[in-house]
């Protein structure tokens with residue numbers, strides 16, 4: 001597995017490179033945003049560790065630019081930026097995870113492993129007549145492709161992976177949005193409404209049900 005580290009502080013990139021190489025990962029380092037963006041497509045990494053404050057192009061813009069392409073490479077922000085607003089901004093830009101500096105190497109390693117486990121799942125999941133392809137991030141409903149945004153896809157994937165279990169709003173906001181503090185969970189409904197509209201699902205009888213005041217549950221019924 002190949003990891004691209006986009007980091008301008010040599011002390012940090014050297015430390016990460018050494019630690020991750022010892023764990024058996026192949027490491028590429030880019031020391032500014034421009035090079036990071038170039039390597040994200042030319043070197044085909046399986047995961048990107050992205051600093052925020054970078055010379056030439058800042059990490060946030062690098063992340064947005066990568067998400068505008070068809071690259072689905074997981075991106076983990078590694079940054080000293082730690083206000084709620086900045087965390088949300090990073091996640092909205094399409095990052096998959098967000099780790100604040102200073103961080104523990106052990107925690108970073110575990111988070112990296114989680115992303116690779118997801119990649120290794122390499123299969124299609126179904127919910128009734130809905131099929132989702134984890135590799136290509138494609139979603140099909142009655143054999144027709146439905147275009148979901150990155151976050152809509154992540155939310156649908158989460159519900160399908162937890163088929164038959166009630167997913168509470170807190171669990172969803174923590175696991176899909178990666179927000180671990182008091183947060184307005186109304187955002188989930190906005191995304192759910194959009195998913196339902198795109199997949200032609202009705203509010204209560206379909207394969208994704210609202211559990212009033214609690215959350216959502218997915219089931220293989222149509």
Ligand code: CA
Pocket residue numbers: 007008009051052053054
């Ligand atoms: Ca930096």
